[in-house]
Amino acid sequence: MLVLCFIxxxxxxxxxxxxxxxxxxxxxxxxxxISIVKSELHRNCSTAIRPADLNITNNATWCDWQPxxxxxxxxxxxxxxxxxxxxxxIGMFFSGIFGERVSLxxxxxxxxxxxxxxxxxxxxxxxxxxxxxxxxxxxxxxNGLMQTxxxxxxxxxxxNWFGKGKRGFIMGVWNSHTSVGNILGSLIAGVFVSSSxxxxxxxxxxxxxxxxxxCFFFLIESQSQEPHGxxxxxxxxxxxxxxxxxxxxxxxxxxLNSGIYTESQEVEEDHSKAISxxxxxRIPGVVExxxxxxxxxxxxxxxxYWLPLYISNxxxxxxxxxxxxxxxxxxxxxxxxxxxxxxxxYTGGRATTCWVMLILxxxxxxxxxxxxxxxxxxxxxxxxxxxxxxxxxxxxITTAVSADxxxxxxxxxxxxxxxTVTAIIDGTGSIGAALGPLFAGLISHSGxxxxxxxxxxxxxxxxxxxxxxxxKEIRGWCGHIPxxxxxxxx
Numbered sequence: 156m157l158v159l160c161f162i163x164x165x166x167x168x169x170x171x172x173x174x175x176x177x178x179x180x181x182x183x184x185x186x187x188x189i190s191i192v193k194s195e196l197h198r199n200c201s202t203a204i205r206p207a208d209l210n211i212t213n214n215a216t217w218c219d220w221q222p223x224x225x226x227x228x229x230x231x232x233x234x235x236x237x238x239x240x241x242x243x244x245i246g247m248f249f250s251g252i253f254g255e256r257v258s259l260x261x262x263x264x265x266x267x268x269x270x271x272x273x274x275x276x277x278x279x280x281x282x283x284x285x286x287x288x289x290x291x292x293x294x295x296x297x298n299g300l301m302q303t304x305x306x307x308x309x310x311x312x313x314x315n316w317f318g319k320g321k322r323g324f325i326m327g328v329w330n331s332h333t334s335v336g337n338i339l340g341s342l343i344a345g346v347f348v349s350s351s352x353x354x355x356x357x358x359x360x361x362x363x364x365x366x367x368x369x370c371f372f373f374l375i376e377s378q379s380q381e382p383h384g385x386x387x388x389x390x391x392x393x394x395x396x397x398x399x400x401x402x403x404x405x406x407x408x409x410x411l412n413s414g415i416y417t418e419s420q421e422v423e424e425d426h427s428k429a430i431s432x433x434x435x436x437r438i439p440g441v442v443e444x445x446x447x448x449x450x451x452x453x454x455x456x457x458x459x460y461w462l463p464l465y466i467s468n469x470x471x472x473x474x475x476x477x478x479x480x481x482x483x484x485x486x487x488x489x490x491x492x493x494x495x496x497x498x499x500x501y502t503g504g505r506a507t508t509c510w511v512m513l514i515l516x517x518x519x520x521x522x523x524x525x526x527x528x529x530x531x532x533x534x535x536x537x538x539x540x541x542x543x544x545x546x547x548x549x550x551x552i553t554t555a556v557s558a559d560x561x562x563x564x565x566x567x568x569x570x571x572x573x574x575t576v577t578a579i580i581d582g583t584g585s586i587g588a589a590l591g592p593l594f595a596g597l598i599s600h601s602g603x604x605x606x607x608x609x610x611x612x613x614x615x616x617x618x619x620x621x622x623x624x625x626x627k628e629i630r631g632w633c634g635h636i637p638x639x640x641x642x643x644x645x
Contacts, residue, residue: 184362184363185274189277267367452587456588458545481538487540505555523538594609
């Protein structure tokens with residue numbers, strides 16, 4: 156019976172891991188098309204084939220999509236990016252609070268369906284022949300708000316099902332959904348971008364809406380909601396007996412006695428309340444990792460939104476080729492996230508792992524800008540390497556670090572802090588995600604070199620913000636303070 160109980164719990168954990176992986180893959184899949192479509196909204200019309208029956212008034216911009224046919228098109232693209240990212244950053248701080256207080260299943264389902272609706276509406280602008288900036292910017296704002304439902308909720312679900320033992324590795328593998336979503340989003344958008352770019356948004360929109368329906372019917376938020384089990388066993392001072400069920404995994408001190416499980420010690424009811432915003436900020440390490448993620452995500456999202464256009468401008472690829480090439484950065488991100496998780500599990504040093512990868516990323520970004528386009532082999536190698544070093548720390552902080560801090564020992568078992576802590580960390584990081592593409596749009600007029608100098612500076616600042624935590628971890632390894640895994644010593 157014990158074996159059957161273990162197998163059932165293991166099966167449910169694997170199911171939740173796969174399901175939440177699919178959900179957040181869909182979230183990122185629906186965010187990616189805008190970066191692919193940019194090179195189609197504003198093209199080099201001198202190299203395009205003009206239809207014979209086309210009546211044009213401007214030979215230089217006949218193939219562009221208004222209003223992005225103007226000289227300030229990069230600024231307009233920045234407006235689109237930041238309409239989404241600023242709304243996402245602001246909404247994220249409130250999303251975690253809602254996530255702690257409502258059903259995660261309903262919350263995720265609603266968010267995914269509405270994200271799908273707004274993603275499709277952006278693509279419908281192509282078929283409805285809409286050429287006003289406010290329409291696309293408004294859709295981006297609403298989509299950004301809806302997308303905030305995703306991250307706190309999926310991290311809370313995974314945190315509810317998995318302990319700290321191998322959390323870095325498990326979440327490192329699981330967090331590859333970010334890169335997988337980016338890759339799939341790039342490939343799907345690339346199929347339609349040159350013929351009818353509206354479908355580059357409509358297809359991903361339908362996909363994420365479909366996963367929202369899937370979530371509504373199949374998501375199990377925590378072990379206390381296992382479909383074949385009972386509610387967690389609650390007892391007072393006297394021993395109670397209970398027939399063996401899957402709920403044995405949710406009791407403490409179960410003892411086998413003639414086919415009956417007895418509760419050998421009292422299980423207290425969970426009277427914990429959802430943590431406040433200020434209470435979450437007081438958890439040791441939350442502020443440092445939040446600010447570090449601000450700069451790390453600045454770098455990652457600048458690549459997410461501008462890398463295809465950079466490759467198109469520098470290597471002179473068309474929109475589809477540039478989009479396909481940019482997926483190598485995300486492939487490197489998958490490997491980097493797994494490596495960061497393994498290293499942090501083995502050493503017990505989450506902060507040190509992030510610090511090492513960030514400090515290595517700075518010179519790699521410099522080299523990519525100067526020699527990254529010298530040959531195809533160099534381009535592939537540098538994109539993989541930069542992707543791993545940039546996205547590795549980002550993945551570790553938003554997954555294992557957030558889960559560790561959301562279940563920190565100072566919370567004394569309060570299990571309702573995970574979503575709020577995750578939202579604070581990712582919300583702060585999302586401020587950087589908004590600033591990065593904005594600065595890239597403004598700086599790129601003076602040359603791509605200055606954009607890369609900005610990214611290198613952001614990496615260095617991220618390292619500096621982790622210095623105190625790295626110092627404490629190193630002292631722990633040297634025996635100055637008791638060594639503990641995660642953040643017990645911080």
